[in-house]
Amino acid sequence: MANLWVALLLIVGVFTIVHSQAHQYSQTFLEENNYHDSISEDLTVFNKGKNQVTNLIKVPKKGSSPPESFVVVSPKEDGVYPILFFIHGTMLTNEAYSELFKFIASHGFIVVAPKLFRAFPLPSLPSHQDEINRAAAVANWLPSNLQKILQNNKLANVQPNFNSFAISGHSRGGKSAFALALGMSETKLTVKISALIGIDPVAGASPDDRTKPYVLTYHDNSFKLPVPVTVIGTGLGNSTIPCAPNNVSHQQFYNECKKSSHFVINKYGHMEMLDDFLLDPLAITMSVMCKQSFGPKATMRRTLGGVMVAFMNTYFRGDGGQYHAIMANPSLAPTKLFVEEKGNFGFAPNHAQA
Numbered sequence: 001m002a003n004l005w006v007a008l009l010l011i012v013g014v015f016t017i018v019h020s021q022a023h024q025y026s027q028t029f030l031e032e033n034n035y036h037d038s039i040s041e042d043l044t045v046f047n048k049g050k051n052q053v054t055n056l057i058k059v060p061k062k063g064s065s066p067p068e069s070f071v072v073v074s075p076k077e078d079g080v081y082p083i084l085f086f087i088h089g090t091m092l093t094n095e096a097y098s099e100l101f102k103f104i105a106s107h108g109f110i111v112v113a114p115k116l117f118r119a120f121p122l123p124s125l126p127s128h129q130d131e132i133n134r135a136a137a138v139a140n141w142l143p144s145n146l147q148k149i150l151q152n153n154k155l156a157n158v159q160p161n162f163n164s165f166a167i168s169g170h171s172r173g174g175k176s177a178f179a180l181a182l183g184m185s186e187t188k189l190t191v192k193i194s195a196l197i198g199i200d201p202v203a204g205a206s207p208d209d210r211t212k213p214y215v216l217t218y219h220d221n222s223f224k225l226p227v228p229v230t231v232i233g234t235g236l237g238n239s240t241i242p243c244a245p246n247n248v249s250h251q252q253f254y255n256e257c258k259k260s261s262h263f264v265i266n267k268y269g270h271m272e273m274l275d276d277f278l279l280d281p282l283a284i285t286m287s288v289m290c291k292q293s294f295g296p297k298a299t300m301r302r303t304l305g306g307v308m309v310a311f312m313n314t315y316f317r318g319d320g321g322q323y324h325a326i327m328a329n330p331s332l333a334p335t336k337l338f339v340e341e342k343g344n345f346g347f348a349p350n351h352a353q354a
């Protein structure tokens with residue numbers, strides 16, 4: 001076993017060097033296109049927000065309280081903030097998304113991300129149903145306990161608003177987010193979901209090889225989702241080694257929503273929202289296995305995070321201006337973005353806050 005890890009670490013080391021060099025060479029590639037940083041200046045969602053943010057607050061599992069370990073990233077300023085619950089992808093860790101979490105928190109959101117996979121001492125591969133149940137258990141634990149965690153971290157006047165609770169996830173975790181919103185958890189979800197964001201969701205290796213519980217039905221408009229939904233895919237997720245294969249990924253999830261918006265970040269791959277510097281060997285391995293653009297990952301995170309913030313501002317703050325601007329003119333985004341939508345949720349669920 002030890003040898004396996006040494007071998008893996010060596011491979012990862014080489015990949016990391018190749019990877020970081022490729023990133024340097026590619027800087028010019030994306031800056032040549034029309035989607036220059038300056039274009040997006042009037043849309044504040046694509047830039048870092050006004051709030052100072054904490055580092056990752058790591059909360060360890062402690063029996064059933066909390067039932068799993070998770071991380072929190074919060075704005076530091078006093079206030080009442082909506083919550084983004086985020087479920088990581090296959091064999092990744094919640095900590096590999098810290099830059100994305102900080103970006104979103106800087107726009108006034110408390111991000112909570114459970115850890116549902118353990119690499120050491122031996123990788124544990126829970127069934128997908130088990131992962132969904134465990135995510136539900138963490139979500140259910142939060143209303144009575146998140147405030148205290150914030151208090152213990154010198155954030156006594158930062159308050160989570162459980163009337164504005166968005167559930168999201170990446171890859172396998174994106175499917176988990178859909179499963180939770182569709183009531184497919186065996187652990188009954190007691191926290192109320194008010195919005196759903198699927199980030200390059202993946203339901204399995206192919207339509208015939210999907211993880212259970214099955215979420216996709218292969219009938220358009222079949223999802224009964226009472227909350228606003230957006231699906232954000234990547235353009236390279238389905239190429240060569242498909243990390244997000246056709247027919248089990250973002251397009252199919254969107255097709256099955258009755259009302260939703262759909263974004264595709266065309267020039268980027270399935271894993272390119274992860275942190276620039278990954279510490280976890282498995283996360284690095286997963287990340288180099290998928291097709292990459294080698295464009296700046298910061299641009300990917302600003303685009304993805306910006307769309308997420310614009311979407312949540314629409315429904316949680318009654319502020320849909322930037323969201324509609326992006327839908328009308330996707331070239332306002334920092335990199336090429338495809339958009340479409342169907343149905344209309346209106347602005348009814350306005351949990352406006354001070």
Ligand SMILES: *[C@@H]1O[C@H](CO)[C@@H](O)[C@H](O)[C@H]1NC(C)=O
Pocket residue numbers: 233234235238239246251264
């Ligand atoms: C990959 O997905 C995009 C849409 O996201 C589609 O336009 C393209 O044709 C797909 N590529 C392949 C190889 O299927």
Ligand SMILES: *[C@@H]1O[C@H](CO)[C@@H](O)[C@H](O)[C@H]1NC(C)=O
Pocket residue numbers: 218246247
């Ligand atoms: C599978 O994906 C391809 C390419 O995206 C598409 O043309 C086809 O209609 C899809 N099949 C099903 C059953 O959805």
